Amino acid sequence: MKSLESFMKGTQTGRADFTQTVTSPPKDGQAARSKTSTGSFEFQRPGRFKFVYKKPFEQTIVADGQTLWLYDADLNQVTQRAQAQALGSTPAALLASAPDLSALKAEFALESAPDQDGMQWVQATPKGKDGQLKSVRVGFAGDQLAALDILDSFGQRSLIRFNGMQANAALPASTFQFKPPAGADVVKQ
Secondary structure, three states, X not given: OHHHHHHHHHOOEEEEEEEEEEEEOOOOOOOOEEEEEEEEEXXXXXXEEEEEEEEOOOXXXXXXXXXXXXXXXXXXXXXXXXXXXXXHHXXXXXXXXXXXXXXXXXXXXXXXXXXXXXXXXXXXXXXXXXXXXXXXXXXXXXXXXEEEEEEEOOOOEEEEEEEEEEEOOOOOHHHHOOOOOOOOEEEEO
């Protein structure tokens, strides 16, 4: 818990590369399937973050404090949602955008979990029972955010590992501005 507290208190912005592995539960006697994607992650508390997926598919997710933008390069489509309604389903966003630990405690029951893979873990269980999240484990290497292990209500597991986290990196305001590319379909939800 100390690592989470230090991170929430001491890190206002950050930048890292990430690898995300999503494992779907086995169906009809088939083995569980996983797919891996890579990209970069930046955040500025409160309420701003950006995920840029580079492989295998290009996708950008930007929260500018008001709006959550999702851009799918292959489809050339932008989905636009009110950020307040979309945040609960994105734990990385919640962690990056919660202003402090008490804001996080309002949404999640937090408890220390056993050390694993050289990291200290905090188990976060959503207090709202109607969401898509079942649980989130947050991994720290020292006071640095190192991993998120997310289990959703469909039994799908997402493990996001962060590499080269730069805490309190200077991020220009333009980092969190999103403008739909020319010709892209914009869908409001």
